[in-house]
Amino acid sequence: xxxxxxxxxxxxxxxxxxxxxxxxxxxxxxxxxxxxxxxxxxxxxxxxxxxxxxxxxxxxxxxxxxxxxxxxxxxxxxxxxxxxxxxxxxxxxxxxxxxxxxxxxxxxxx
Amino acid sequence: xxxxxxxxxxxxxxxxxxxxxxxxxxxxxxxxxxxxxxxxxxxxxxxxxxxxxxxxxxxxxxxxxxxxxxxxxxxxxxxxxxxxxxxxxxxxxxxxxxxxxxxxxxxxxxxxxxxx
Numbered sequence: 049x050x051x052x053x054x055x056x057x058x059x060x061x062x063x064x065x066x067x068x069x070x071x072x073x074x075x076x077x078x079x080x081x082x083x084x085x086x087x088x089x090x091x092x093x094x095x096x097x098x099x100x101x102x103x104x105x106x107x108x109x110x111x112x113x114x115x116x117x118x119x120x121x122x123x124x125x126x127x128x129x130x131x132x133x134x135x136x137x138x139x140x141x142x143x144x145x146x147x148x149x150x151x152x153x154x155x156x157x158x
Numbered sequence: 159x160x161x162x163x164x165x166x167x168x169x170x171x172x173x174x175x176x177x178x179x180x181x182x183x184x185x186x187x188x189x190x191x192x193x194x195x196x197x198x199x200x201x202x203x204x205x206x207x208x209x210x211x212x213x214x215x216x217x218x219x220x221x222x223x224x225x226x227x228x229x230x231x232x233x234x235x236x237x238x239x240x241x242x243x244x245x246x247x248x249x250x251x252x253x254x255x256x257x258x259x260x261x262x263x264x265x266x267x268x269x270x271x272x273x274x
Contacts, residue, residue: 088267140201145209145252146207147202151199
């Protein structure tokens with residue numbers, strides 16, 4: 049298995065909802081990432097997990113809460129989001145400095 | 159701090175013609191350089207990387223890139239463009255220091271359109 053999968057593909061949520069994004073990889077990569085991407089812009093790093101531990105949090109608001117249950121899974125828990133949080137959320141894993149990106153979750157916050 | 163510049167927001171080229179997407183970088187020490195491509199509503203897809211060795215790097219789908227240390231550039235090239243190459247291209251650099259400097263810094267992206 050040489051891909052990163054993400055679910056759901058699309059998510060629409062209200063500002064009071066709680067939802068979660070899921071990411072999975074079975075390539076044995078020990079580093080995993082969450083990025084946020086606005087249309088036609090480069091991805092912005094949010095979180096980095098290394099060996100299942102959070103190693104970098106790029107000053108992300110607490111309404112985004114990452115979790116790494118095991119070496120293959122990465123979750124992003126969402127709560128009380130704002131409309132400006134609407135974006136494509138990309139998960140990635142890495143080996144030899146190369147990032148392997150999932151297809152993303154298109155999030156719309158109403 | 160490391161940075162990447164992609165000076166062209168948009169590049170148009172006719173099918174069959176050679177294409178170049180420009181990238182310059184700034185980083186402390188020897189750079190790790192990457193090109194990624196993004197098709198509409200998809201994640202980023204790795205094309206090629208330069209870490210050390212030959213300055214001409216060959217990658218996926220017939221793309222190549224030339225590392226030029228004196229000009230701090232890493233331009234992406236393809237001898238003959240296809241309509242299916244139309245996509246958003248990102249150049250990225252990674253430093254060798256620890257912490258956030260080891261993370262990728264992306265350029266602003268260049269939209270490539272190949273005209274039939």
